[in-house]
Amino acid sequence: MSASPSLLAHWRPRLIAFATAAADGDGAHDVQHLHRVWRVAAQLLTEYPEADGLVVLAACYLHDLVNLPKDDPRRAQASRLAAQRARVVLAEAGFPAERLDAVAHAVEAHSFSAGIPPRSLEAQIVQDADRMDALGAVGLARMFYTAGRMGSALAHADDPLALRRPADDRAYSLDHIEVKLATLPALMNTAAARRLGEQRVAWLREFREVFVAEWGSGSADGFAAEQAGRLAED
Secondary structure (H helix, E strand, O other), X not given: OOOOHHHHXXXXXXXXXXXXXXXXXXXXXXXXXXXXXXXXXXXXXXXXXXXXXXXXXXXXXXXXXXXXXXXXXXHHHHHHHHHHHHHHHHXXXXXXXXXXXXXXXXXXXXXXXXXXXXXXXXXXXXXXXXHHOOOHXXXXXXXXXXXXXXXXXXXXXXXXOOOOOOOOOOOXXXXXXXXXXXXXXXXXXXXXXXXXXXXXXXXXXXXXXXXXXXXXXXXXXXXXXXXXXXHHHX
């Protein structure tokens, strides 16, 4: 089922209004985040024109209707709750009934913590686009913003690369690059998203190198040792 540009143009401002009304002040999951997710999804849709653009559009803007903090014990339930809320909001607004199930699934499956496999191409595109916003320069800013809200340190004082300790991205924000972000490209559903994700992870690792060099001379030596170890393994 395809979606015409006029249909997308009709629904987009309404979806933005729904999302704006549900915003909770989290700067990492604000309306700008939703705009970026849709922008990447729209880029992916050009490579997968068989996908239903209206389903993707709705899920991009409504996937955070219920947003729980990362350290909330109910975090894994947030996407299910958001899907339920999206279904109600859309039905009341007269959204095409035959698309409600597809939107709800895409919303429910987008979450990393929920662990729900995306069964449709539309859900795969939404999940990829949302994960893409965790990568690159904006993703890096979101990472440190979220770490600050959770009370995490920027990095371990003496071992920022976790060479002599278990990595802990709850305690040290920099650890999150390798613990989670660097794993995302391999988890992307679409080849187009994997390509873009790999480019953004390469940039994150370049940033990490500069950060560690500035963090202190001992840290820079540690980074050099880690790089030497990787080369030896290759």
